[in-house]
Amino acid sequence: MIKHNDGIYKSACRMCHGGCGVNVHIEGGKITKVKGDPESPLNQGKVCVKAAASIELVYHPDRIKYPMKRVGDRGERLWQRISWDEAYDILAEKLQKIIDEDGAESIAIGTGTGRHHCDFVPRFANALGTPNWCEPGHAQCFFPRVNVSKMTFGDLPVCDYYGDVKPECILVWGHNPSVSGPDGELMFHSIAAKKKGCKFIVVDPRQTQLARKAEHWLQVRPGTDDALALSMIHVIINENLYDEEFVESWTYGFDELKQHVAKYPPEWAEKITWVPADLIQQAARLFATTKPAAIEWGCAIEHTPNSIQTARAIAILAAITGNIDVPGGWVFGSHSLGEFPALNEQLSERVKSKRLGASEFRVLGQSNVIPSAHIPAVFKAMRTGDPYLIKAFLIFGNNPLATYANSKLVFESLKKVEFLAVMELFMTPSAEMADLILPAASWLEVDAMPAFPYFAENAVLAQQKLEQIGECKQDEVVFIELAERMKLTSGKESLEEIFNRRLVEGGSELNFAELKEKGAIHNAMTYHKYKKNGGFNTESGKVELYSLALEKLGYAPLPYYVEPPESPISSPEISKEYPLVLTSGARLMSFFTSEHRQIKRLRKIHPDPRVDINPETAAVLGIKEGDWIWIETKRGKIRQKAKLFDGIDKRVINVEFGWWFPEKKDGEYGIWESNANVLTNSERPYDPAMGTYQLRALLCKVYK
Ligand SMILES: Nc1nc2c(c(=O)[nH]1)N[C@H]1C(S)=C(S)[C@@H](COP(=O)(O)OP(=O)(O)OC[C@H]3O[C@@H](n4cnc5c(=O)[nH]c(N)nc54)[C@H](O)[C@@H]3O)O[C@H]1N2
Numbered sequence: 213m214i215k216h217n218d219g220i221y222k223s224a225c226r227m228c229h230g231g232c233g234v235n236v237h238i239e240g241g242k243i244t245k246v247k248g249d250p251e252s253p254l255n256q257g258k259v260c261v262k263a264a265a266s267i268e269l270v271y272h273p274d275r276i277k278y279p280m281k282r283v284g285d286r287g288e289r290l291w292q293r294i295s296w297d298e299a300y301d302i303l304a305e306k307l308q309k310i311i312d313e314d315g316a317e318s319i320a321i322g323t324g325t326g327r328h329h330c331d332f333v334p335r336f337a338n339a340l341g342t343p344n345w346c347e348p349g350h351a352q353c354f355f356p357r358v359n360v361s362k363m364t365f366g367d368l369p370v371c372d373y374y375g376d377v378k379p380e381c382i383l384v385w386g387h388n389p390s391v392s393g394p395d396g397e398l399m400f401h402s403i404a405a406k407k408k409g410c411k412f413i414v415v416d417p418r419q420t421q422l423a424r425k426a427e428h429w430l431q432v433r434p435g436t437d438d439a440l441a442l443s444m445i446h447v448i449i450n451e452n453l454y455d456e457e458f459v460e461s462w463t464y465g466f467d468e469l470k471q472h473v474a475k476y477p478p479e480w481a482e483k484i485t486w487v488p489a490d491l492i493q494q495a496a497r498l499f500a501t502t503k504p505a506a507i508e509w510g511c512a513i514e515h516t517p518n519s520i521q522t523a524r525a526i527a528i529l530a531a532i533t534g535n536i537d538v539p540g541g542w543v544f545g546s547h548s549l550g551e552f553p554a555l556n557e558q559l560s561e562r563v564k565s566k567r568l569g570a571s572e573f574r575v576l577g578q579s580n581v582i583p584s585a586h587i588p589a590v591f592k593a594m595r596t597g598d599p600y601l602i603k604a605f606l607i608f609g610n611n612p613l614a615t616y617a618n619s620k621l622v623f624e625s626l627k628k629v630e631f632l633a634v635m636e637l638f639m640t641p642s643a644e645m646a647d648l649i650l651p652a653a654s655w656l657e658v659d660a661m662p663a664f665p666y667f668a669e670n671a672v673l674a675q676q677k678l679e680q681i682g683e684c685k686q687d688e689v690v691f692i693e694l695a696e697r698m699k700l701t702s703g704k705e706s707l708e709e710i711f712n713r714r715l716v717e718g719g720s721e722l723n724f725a726e727l728k729e730k731g732a733i734h735n736a737m738t739y740h741k742y743k744k745n746g747g748f749n750t751e752s753g754k755v756e757l758y759s760l761a762l763e764k765l766g767y768a769p770l771p772y773y774v775e776p777p778e779s780p781i782s783s784p785e786i787s788k789e790y791p792l793v794l795t796s797g798a799r800l801m802s803f804f805t806s807e808h809r810q811i812k813r814l815r816k817i818h819p820d821p822r823v824d825i826n827p828e829t830a831a832v833l834g835i836k837e838g839d840w841i842w843i844e845t846k847r848g849k850i851r852q853k854a855k856l857f858d859g860i861d862k863r864v865i866n867v868e869f870g871w872w873f874p875e876k877k878d879g880e881y882g883i884w885e886s887n888a889n890v891l892t893n894s895e896r897p898y899d900p901a902m903g904t905y906q907l908r909a910l911l912c913k914v915y916k
């Protein structure tokens with residue numbers, strides 16, 4: 213590639229899910245600064261601590277720079293540098309043999325969350341002919357919300373921070389936007405809203421910074437959000453605080469809902485959720501009577517096996533209060549791009565029927581906006597060959613041992629698979645198990661066109677390739693080149709062709725090259741679109757309080773509560789040995805998922821994994837601030853450092869997730885020491901529609 217001239221280039225930071233507009237400075241042929249772009253509609257010049265740390269990531273001495281093949285035994289870490297040509301030969305030969313002998317479904321493809329190449333992974337799987345692609349966030353992150361929204365409203369609503377009217381009340385549920393930023397929206401808008409006097413209601417077992425400043429903080433018992441939301445619906449309907457006109461004209465199934473929630477008064481929910489009934493009442497009243505209001509929901513509601521119905525109950529709160537698609541409310545995005553060419557049509561019905569877990573989890577595997585395989589079913593197929601053997605696993609941007617539930621079972625599965633290829637920025641404990649390693653480009657080394665908030669596409673940004681490290685490639689390019697090498701019938705179109713077509717179809721006058729110059733497109737918000745479009749894009753044309761889509765798939769049309777499968781109530785016998793409720797994963801400002809532990813300036817901010825524990829609980833157990841303590845569940849035990857925190861209930865602890873130690877180069881990078889997923893559960897029960905497993909609301913014990 214031709215080196216960029218010195219200068220300042222616009223791009224979108226991708227150190228997390230977000231896409232803060234940035235100005236990248238190049239001096240002497242090197243990237244020297246990553247600064248917030250004041251012209252960006254999403255962040256208006258602000259960035260977080262991770263943006264500047266990108267430079268350390270790009271030029272990190274531990275980056276994987278060349279393709280490598282394994283020469284010793286698996287896990288022995290004997291690698292030999294090879295050319296891309298040889299890497300493609302190995303891949304093409306191996307994959308073609310499997311396709312010819314077993315069928316393409318015996319190849320599984322894995323990826324991670326929210327990176328530039330995310331959409332291209334299922335696209336490549338479709339081109340290759342396998343229905344089995346998966347991602348640790350698909351059944352337990354964002355897609356339960358997206359699918360629920362599609363079934364309930366016909367589209368995904370997001371907070372309206374952009375119009376002239378701003379939200380007056382935001383209900384923040386299982387989400388900590390001021391640290392984690394997106395899925396739905398970038399962090400800076402929610403912080404600005406708070407400063408401008410917007411009222412906040414926060415539902416969280418931990419007292420986050422936002423919770424401290426909120427009008428109401430509902431300290432829910434982990435995993436019981438469904439009960440809480442149902443009782444809030446009860447209050448709003450019972451006290452006639454709902455928007456009669458909207459409900460009458462634009463919703464389907466209100467009478468059924470009313471009858472259904474009659475059995476969920478706040479006094480019932482108090483016993484389950486540990487939130488006092490009068491607080492539930494006050495929060496429901498505030499939300500229903502402050503207009504316009506919106507919801508910021510997060511992945512914490514999707515880490516238990518009732519993800520779909522929990523998201524449904526929360527979504528209904530915004531619907532019955534008439535906050536859908538109104539200025540300053542919960543609005544549908546501008547959808548500024550044409551459809552992504554996902555190549556779903558490449559899979560025959562016969563092949564689709566082989567998607568692992570799809571016949572049981574029909575929202576995940578069939579009706580999903582991006583249908584995917586069920587993770588535990590994929591790993592089981594690797595280990596046991598039931599219902600057929602997964603012979604190859606190709607991973608593009610995931611460290612499975614760190615982020616899938618039940619790491620030991622994941623380890624057993626990876627050991628069994630005949631061929632493992634990993635495309636990565638750095639060697640990870642999972643990558644060390646591979647047969648073939650491909651060097652991945654980081655976000656400053658790729659051309660990409662992300663749109664935010666994801667799915668709503670109010671703003672479209674351009675990333676530009678500004679550096680070339682070793683022989684690193686961006687994942688999308690590898691998919692295209694491999695499709696060409698394997699002579700696949702699809703998946704060979706160039707990135708620029710795809711970007712330009714999506715821009716034209718989205719109504720933009722710019723092409724990708726021009727977008728790079730400009731930085732971003734941002735379309736004005738529009739409201740009440742359902743009135744012009746003759747209704748909502750659902751079967752009934754209305755907001756479905758009673759879901760015809762779920763009913764048709766064989767699932768409950770009205771939201772309900774289920775007790776977490778491992779809890780003091782559902783499993784008192786386990787609770788005797790493991791008396792504390794465990795939740796995991798609350799995001800940290802300085803890291804993204806399991807990434808960035810090797811970036812010194814970020815690691816300095818947060819050197820060790822920490823577990824939140826109430827000071828009274830700690831005192832009883834003889835634990836002091838900063839002690840390394842054991843946390844143990846039925847699956848295994850890990851160590852994290854105690855952080856005494858009175859913003860967490862005496863009966864609950866919170867462990868950090870994603871921990872491994874890149875500096876521990878011998879052994880397995882400490883993957884078994886502090887990794888939350890040694891504790892979590894990938895076994896039944898799962899969410900009946902989505903297949904979600906349990907990353908939170910489990911039982912544990914802690915000791916010194
Ligand atoms: N800096 C940074 N940003 C990130 C990420 C990162 O790792 N670092 N990860 C990205 C990813 S993959 C995602 S999905 C998003 C996630 O971002 P969020 O959706 O904000 O998710 P978390 O921070 O994991 O959890 C949010 C809050 O839920 C609370 N919580 C825990 N258990 C429960 C429960 O049972 N019920 C309720 N109501 N609350 C609970 C936690 O205490 C926490 O404060 O962030 C993305 N952004």
Ligand SMILES: Nc1nc2c(c(=O)[nH]1)N[C@H]1C(S)=C(S)[C@@H](COP(=O)(O)OP(=O)(O)OC[C@H]3O[C@@H](n4cnc5c(=O)[nH]c(N)nc54)[C@H](O)[C@@H]3O)O[C@H]1N2
Pocket residue numbers: 323324325326327328329348349352353511607608609610611612614615616617635636637638640652653654655687796797798804805806807869870888889892907
């Ligand atoms: N216990 C517990 N477990 C959780 C969660 C939790 O809250 N608690 N959260 C869950 C959620 S919401 C999610 S979304 C998942 C997150 O899971 P993932 O998104 O899969 O995150 P990682 O496993 O950290 O994998 C990312 C890997 O990709 C590499 N990488 C980064 N950029 C690129 C790139 O452009 N190309 C390639 N090829 N590689 C790249 C990084 O070096 C890193 O090793 O974790 C889930 N696991």
Ligand code: SF4
Pocket residue numbers: 225226227228229230231232258259260261262263393399
């Ligand atoms: S919030 Fe995310 S996108 Fe924005 S600057 Fe921080 S890491 Fe980059």
Ligand SMILES: [Mo]
Pocket residue numbers: 325349352353354511
């Ligand atoms: Mo996620």
